[in-house]
Amino acid sequence: MTEMEINNNVDEIMTKANTLIEALPYIRRFNGATIIVKYGGSAMLDDQLKMNVIKDVALLKLVGMRPIIVHGGGKEISKWVKLSGKEPEFYNGLRVTDKDTMNVAEMVLNKVNKELVGLMQKMGVNAVGLCGKDGNMIRVNKKMPDGKDIGFVGEVSTVNTDLLNTLMDNDFIPVIAPIGLDDEFNAYNINADDAACGVAKAMNAEKLVFLTDIEGVFIDPTNKKTLISEMDIKSAKEFIENGVVGGGMLPKLNNCIDAIEQGVSRVHILDGRVAHCLLLEFFTEKGIGTAILKEPLF
Ligand SMILES: Nc1ncnc2c1ncn2[C@@H]1O[C@H](COP(=O)(O)OP(=O)(O)O)[C@@H](O)[C@H]1O
Numbered sequence: 001m002t003e004m005e006i007n008n009n010v011d012e013i014m015t016k017a018n019t020l021i022e023a024l025p026y027i028r029r030f031n032g033a034t035i036i037v038k039y040g041g042s043a044m045l046d047d048q049l050k051m052n053v054i055k056d057v058a059l060l061k062l063v064g065m066r067p068i069i070v071h072g073g074g075k076e077i078s079k080w081v082k083l084s085g086k087e088p089e090f091y092n093g094l095r096v097t098d099k100d101t102m103n104v105a106e107m108v109l110n111k112v113n114k115e116l117v118g119l120m121q122k123m124g125v126n127a128v129g130l131c132g133k134d135g136n137m138i139r140v141n142k143k144m145p146d147g148k149d150i151g152f153v154g155e156v157s158t159v160n161t162d163l164l165n166t167l168m169d170n171d172f173i174p175v176i177a178p179i180g181l182d183d184e185f186n187a188y189n190i191n192a193d194d195a196a197c198g199v200a201k202a203m204n205a206e207k208l209v210f211l212t213d214i215e216g217v218f219i220d221p222t223n224k225k226t227l228i229s230e231m232d233i234k235s236a237k238e239f240i241e242n243g244v245v246g247g248g249m250l251p252k253l254n255n256c257i258d259a260i261e262q263g264v265s266r267v268h269i270l271d272g273r274v275a276h277c278l279l280l281e282f283f284t285e286k287g288i289g290t291a292i293l294k295e296p297l298f
């Protein structure tokens with residue numbers, strides 16, 4: 001080996017060592033902390049991307065955190081609703097869910113659920129796939145946005161944490177599909193952002209992270225320079241009132257506000273299409289995406 005090759009090797013090793021050293025305070029800070037990762041269907045574009053997210057969650061677990069995945073699958077549900085001959089319909093970012101659509105949603109979400117569990121197992125980490133029906137975990141009331149009936153769409157009423165705690169105390173990562181039961185034990189479709197927020201609040205999570213298909217919250221989504229890296233809940237409410245956010249960002253931001261108001265310490269919206277975005281957010285000083293804060297920093 002030449003002297004130049006040896007020096008290059010040393011540089012490479014030092015860069016790797018520095019990355020690990022930079023991560024150290026964050027590993028310490030989040031040791032034992034419950035972390036909820038909402039993995040949106042929009043950020044499940046291909047197998048490589050899914051694998052990157054799963055690897056990150058496995059790493060969070062292996063360095064001592066207690067992660068829970070709550071996943072979506074909206075795009076996949078829409079695909080299968082179309083194949084069944086119906087046009088997908090949304091109201092304020094929520095799927096209008098009749099009985100047939102509920103059946104499709106349940107089938108698709110359970111498939112996505114087991115696929116994520118399989119990938120987790122492939123990474124050598126034990127995961128258990130559940131939906132809100134299992135262990136009486138998620139109970140819902142019928143959601144009526146603006147008084148409108150949008151079918152079998154539930155808002156989380158209670159989250160029973162017994163099963164989740166049992167699993168995590170035994171080193172399993174829970175992977176949750178957003179389906180719940182109403183008082184009559186009917187299956188309800190829950191927006192995955194709502195489900196993640198419900199689980200985060202019930203578990204007193206340290207951190208709730210939304211992985212989606214956009215860099216974060218924009219003042220104008222067509223202008224990449226308008227990305228907001230930090231916002232307090234007062235400005236988040238103003239953005240909603242002024243119609244700055246729409247579509248699927250609406251339930252996300254509403255849930256960010258709710259989670260912060262109910263005691264979740266940190267809430268972030270990240271671009272799940274960026275490889276290893278979770279590691280960048282957790283273990284580097286600068287972080288990425290949009291952080292939602294209780295109060296302004298200055
Ligand atoms: N102001 C905004 N900033 C960022 N995204 C926005 C905004 N307004 C609407 N959106 C839309 O919200 C979408 C994210 O929600 P959604 O598609 O439901 O993702 P997920 O499947 O991850 O829940 C973005 O792709 C974007 O089109």
Ligand SMILES: CC(=O)N[C@@H](CCC(=O)OP(=O)(O)O)C(=O)O
Pocket residue numbers: 039040041042071072073074075077093094095105153154178189190191192193248
């Ligand atoms: C009521 C409602 O909107 N349910 C969602 C559940 C899946 C979901 O939220 O998936 P994403 O996170 O990928 O959007 C739906 O049927 O699409």
